[in-house]
Amino acid sequence: MSGTKKLVFPSWADWMLTWGRFLKAYKAVVERVDKRMRAGSQLTLAEFELLFIVNDGGGRIRFIDLAKITLLSQSRISRQIDSLQARGFLIREITNSDRRATFAVLTPAGKAAFDEAEQPFLDGYYNEFRNLIPQEDLEAFRRVLGILLQETDYPRRAMELLDTAFEQNSTGGRALVGRKPSEKRAAHKKGAAKA
Structure with a gap:
């Protein structure tokens, strides 16, 4: 450790008002949204x-x-898929063309459970999270979350992965659910701009 600057424990105020609040706020919001999910559907927030x-x-x-x-x-994804598969909501699929790739496939029961859980989720999302953030603070909040994530291109990368999956499924002769994610996002932005 020679040549390394010795770090100092944060002040009580920094610990409690910044770090402590961050941890507690995350835990409190997730627990409250999850509670609403469990009360109104058969899914947890993670599911x-x-x-x-x-x-x-x-x-x-x-x-x-x-x-x-x-x-x-x-491995964590695999455990969650096991749980959802045991309940009939997802199935694992290993293709003959690439035995290394394992897919999670939504079943009709999984789609029904997802649809049933959408309103309880939105209730929790708006009442326990989004509506608590003042509109004038929203952009700053998003910026801070991006800094903490340390991946400025995460939203774009996630959208690309979803779009790729959607496109691969559309060429595979599968019955698709909904529209391509980036198209839904563009339509949502267009609708929000009109409002």
Whole structure:
């Protein structure tokens, strides 16, 4: 450790008012949204997030891409897929063309569970998170989250992964769910601009 600057423990105010609040706010928001999810659907918030991503990918996405989008390890993704598969919401698919790639595929029961959970999620999202952030602070909040994530291109990369999955599913003769994610986002922005 020679030549390394010795770090100093943060002040009580910095610890409690910055670090402590960040940890507690994240935990509190996630728990409150998850509670609303469990009360109004058969999914947890974590399960809803996975089904949301698979759904946005056209109903089928590679495990590795799920891991990249969620920032979870592939083993953690695999465990969550096991749980959702046991409940009939997702199935694993290994293709003959690439035995190394494993896909998560949304089942009709999974799509129904996702659809059922959408309103409880939105209720929690708006009431426990989004509506609590003043509009004038929203851009600063997003900027700080981007700094903390340390991946300025994360939203773009995640959208590219979802678009790629959607395109691959559309050429594979699969019945797709919804529209290409980037097209949905563009339509949403266009609608928001008119409002």
